[in-house]
Amino acid sequence: MKIDNSLPLEYGTEQNKLNILGFWIFLGAEVMLFATLFATYFTLEHRIGNGPAGAEIFExxxxxxxxxxxxxxxxxxxxxxxxxxxxxxxxMMTFFAITLLLGLAFLGVEIYEFTHYVHVGAGLQVSAFTGVLLTTLGTHGAHVTVGLFWGLFIILQVKKHGLTPATANKSFIFSLYWHFLDVVWIFIFSFIYLKGMM
Amino acid sequence: MEYFDRFAIPHPSPAIYASMVAIGLTVIAILIGLTYFKKWGYLWREWLTTVDHKKIGILYLISALLMLFRGGVDALMMRAQTAVPDNTLLDAQHYNEVFTTHGVVMIIFMAMPFIYALMNFVVPLQIGARDVAFPRLNALSFWLFFMGAMLFNISFVVGGSPDAGWTSYFPLAGNDFSQSVGTNYYLLSIQIAGIGTLISGINFMTTIFKMRAPGMKLMKMPMFTWTALITNAIVVFAFPVLTVTLLLGTMDRLFGTHIFSMTNGGMDMLWANLFWVWGHPEVYILILPAFGIYSEVVSTFSQRNLYGYKSMVASIVIISFFSFLVWTHHFFTMGQGPLTNSIFSITTMAIAIPTGIKIFNWLLTMRKGKIKFTVPMLYTVGFIPIFTIGGVTGVMLGMASADYQYHNTMFLVAHFHYTIIPGVVFAMLAGLTYWWPKMFGFMLNERIGKWAFWFIMIGFNVTFFPMFFTGLDGQARRMYTYSEATGFGPLNMLSFVGAIGLAIGFAIIVYNVYYSTRYASRDIGTDPWNARTLEWATQTPVQSYNFARTPHVNSIEAFWDHKKKGQPLFKGEIEKIHMPNNSGVPFIMSCIFFVWGFSFVFSMWIPAIITTIAIFACMAHRSFEKDDGHYISVEEIEATEKNSEVLADENR
Structure with a gap:
């Protein structure tokens, strides 16, 4: 395996460069995925049927x-x-572990939030609005869940093999994924919650 | 036993029971055959676990041809049913199922694998690469597509086929109006195949961006590679929309949400919009690679370089951009209001401009060329006039106000078959004949091929041209019958006759494959067509590593200039080559996906949860696996290349 030392380790081999470009393209596809969910959400935002509106349930x-x-x-x-x-x-392993713990805490609060919605009568089957709200949040939450396992596997591999071009590449790509989930959350926070509460 | 009632077919008929028996017997025959001839190991080593882009291409090709015949039988059943007024060959329910599966099979499970068959085989060779960027993912793409196709195809014998049209509009496709599990099959099988396609899109974009031979700038890529690049860009941006659309449809049908329903705030038109936001780009996903194939074929057999290379590139980029801006023209009559309709009318008609540029470029490539009318060239020359008819009627349909007359009539059916059949099917047959010698080491018989071409060309026009007239007279599409008083009878009978002609044409192609396999010469050299691009600079059949030495490119038609002007193509010494290892995981993971889809179709939650965990376990296995591939040694390469013309060629 040829390693180019003039570049950061995660870009060091040809395959590493391919992996990173491929992952950026994948993130492009993910942007489209969430964009479609947002478009659907904005279309159905006020179509609440007999159920509650966003302002009534968001905390x-x-x-x-x-x-x-x-x-x-x-x-x-x-x-x-x-x-x-x-x-x-x-x-590096410590910071990744802290990241995952924060992600786990996020997931815990989100699960609390979902049970809260069900308690106040905003379950999945109540209206178009609640359906698309929980689907959009759920898709993001599912991404975080996958990320928790993925991150854990990467920490284990770094622990076992050290910082090699392969593990560095995986860690870097995972960080791209994690930042992307954060960006999606910023949109969710601004355009679902804050807009809904106004 | 009540649990198993769900697997029963809601509308059984003798034909379906006969198919069940036929499927059962075929499976048993294949299993016995594999065991008797001791081919299990061969099948597993050479095909099920392969990550070689050429073999994956051939797997795609076989699946596409199988699906072509399945979809073709559906088509014949429809034409037979409507051949005479008040026919009772099929009842309304069966007719609904047949036109639904015909559409889905032909677009998702025939046309898509056909373009990916040719892209897989040709693109890495055309850019001088050893394989695609992610060979393992490439295998996963194929097997996901294949399992999606199989899941869709068992629907008619287990639980019932989808029957809401290939567009599956809600609320018709919702639980209230489609009570069988058919639409679940539609949602889950296309979802699985669609994930495979999305992975391919990422894979090919990365491959084309990063793995081109030294010197091959973007503007020196062969035209088929250009169309592959743009097509895969459309795939990456359109398929996630389909993923979400199918997910929301699944939520509605299986988990009781009200996103596309008529009650509790749901919006049925949202499905139509989301579907076509994917669906219209999908049309261009199918047509652009076809344009690429025609460009290669027309320039090879006119023995001239492609006219207007830059304008060709510009027009495919413009088409890809506009493809996302026209989706509303599929439902002009559903009340968006005049402003929206006008905007989408204009964008729709605008697409005719870049497409027209391409037509003129092909014509001007042929001008003053020394044209050889081989089978691929016949398909190309046949394509130009009939595709133009399809394009012009498309502009007619694109005028929103006039569309109220044509909407959902046979006129529309004639229009899109006039674009898709010459645009995709002719191109695939041209590409198949053109690249066949590279794939299999012998050429398809030209004389038999020409017979097939004329049957298909004439049969096609006889089938679909009458539909323009019955459509303008008001015959609606998707109606299983009509009364004699309408007067549609004779023209529909003519269509049926044409459909039989088409069927004979395809049967001749099958015979041609058989005949050529038995009798064609194996001694065809590496470049039987006197072609112009890098895939013809490899050995026939192509070695697993493609090129012993990486080609160096400094013009658009590197191989042609190498042949005619003696520009050196391969430089330097032979070095050891790094190759990826085979893996059974993509196949196993896709089998699990099949069970996963099946469990969701029938709402069987325990297997659904188990298979979900198993799918993630496969991904975890991949994460922990250490697989650095293997090397092919210099001695081995020199041994296989000893007799190769490619080396000799270079030393002259």
Whole structure:
């Protein structure tokens, strides 16, 4: 395996460069996926049937907690990638672990939020609005869940093999994914929750 | 036993029971055959686990041809049913199922794998690459598509076919009006195949961006590779829309949401919009690779370079852009209001401009060329006038106010068959004949091929031209019968006769494959057509590593200039070549996906949960797996290349 040392480790081999470009294109597809969900949400936002409207069910506190948890996790994974670039394996693993813990906490609050919606009569089957709201949030939540397992696997691999071109590449790509989920959440926070509460 | 009632067919008929028996017997015959001839190991090693883009291309090709015949039988049944007024060959329910599966099979499970068959085989060779960027993912793409197709195809013997049209509009496709599991099959099988296609899109974009031979700038790529690049860009941006659309449809049908329903705030027109936001780009996903094939064929057999290369590139880029801006023209009559309709009318008609540019470029390539009327060239020359008829009637349909007359009539059916059949099917047959020698090491018989061409060409026009007239007279599409008083009878009978001509044409192609396999010469050299692009600079059959040495390119037609002007193509010493290892995981994972889809279709939650976990376990396995591939040594390459003309060619 030829390793180009003039580039960061995650870009070091030909296959690594391909992986990173391929993942960016995948993120392009993910943008379209969430864009479609948002378009559907905006179309159905006010079609509440006999169910509650957004303003009646959204609560600022759990949503703010989720936002802070996820934004912080984006910061810590950034620190993790920085630690990886300067070759500090243990620091990198620690920051990745903190990221995943924050993600786990986010998921916990989101699950609480979902049960809350069901309790106040905004379950999946109530109206077009609740259906698309929970589907959109659920799609993001499912992405976070997948990310938790994926991140855990990467930490285990870094622990076992150290910082090699392969593990560095995986870690970097995972960080792209994690930042992307954060961006999606910013849109959810602004255009679903804040707009809905106004 | 009540649990198993769900697998029963809601509208059984002798034909369906006969198919069940036939499917059962075929499966048993295949299993016995594989065991008797001891081919299980061969099948597993060479095909089920392969990550070679050429073999995956051939797998796509076989699946596409199988699906072509399945969809073709559906088509014949429809033409037979409507051949005479008040026919009772099929009842309304069966007719609904047949036109639904015909559409889905032909577009998703025939045309898509056909274009991916040719892209898989040709694109890495045309750009001088060893394989695609992610060979393992490429295998996963194929097997996901294949399992999606199989899931869709068992619908008519287990639980009932979808019957809401290939567009599956809600609320018709909702639980209230489509009570069988048919539409579940539609949602899940297309979802599985669609994930495969999306993965292919990412794979090919990365491949074309990053793995071109040294010197092959973007504007020096062969035209088929250009169309492949743009097509895959459309795939990456359109297929996620389909993913979400099918997901929301599944939520409505299986989990009781009200997104597309008529009650509790749901909006049925949202399905039509989302479907066509994917569906119209899909049309161009099918047609652009076809344009690429015609460009290769027309320039090879006119023995001239392609006229207007830059305008060709510009027009495919413009077409891809406009393809996302026209979706509303599929439902002008559903009340968007005049402003929206006008805007989409104009964007629709605008697409005729770049397409027209391409038509004129092909014509001007042929001008003053020394044209050889081989089978691929016949399909290309046949395509130009009839595709133009399809295009012009498309502009007619694109005028929103006039569309109220044509909407949902046979005129529309004639129009889109006039675009899709010459645009896709002719192109695939041209491409298949053109690249066949590279794939299999012998040429298809030209004389038999020409017989097939004329049957298909004449049969096609006889089938579909009458529909323009019955459509203008008001014959609605998707109606299983009509009364004698309408006067549609004779023209529909003519259509049926044409359909038989088409069927004979395809049967001749099958015979041609058989005949050529037995009798055609194996000694065809590497470049039997005197072609112009890099795929013809490989050995026949192509070695697993494609090129012993990476080609160096400094013009659009590198291989032609190498042959005619003696520009060196291969430089330097032979080095050891890195190749990816085979893997059974993509196949196994796709089998699990099949069970996953089947479980969702019938709302069987325990297997659904187990298979979901198993799918993620496969992904985890991939994450932990250490697989650095293997190397082919220099000695081995030199041994296989010893007799190759490619090496000799270079040393002259």
């Amino acid at each position: 600022l506190t759990p949503v703010l907690i989720e936002t802070l948890l996820l934004l912080t996790s984006s910061f810590t994974i950034g620190l993790g990638v920085h630690a990886m670039r300067i070759g500090k394996k243990n620091a």
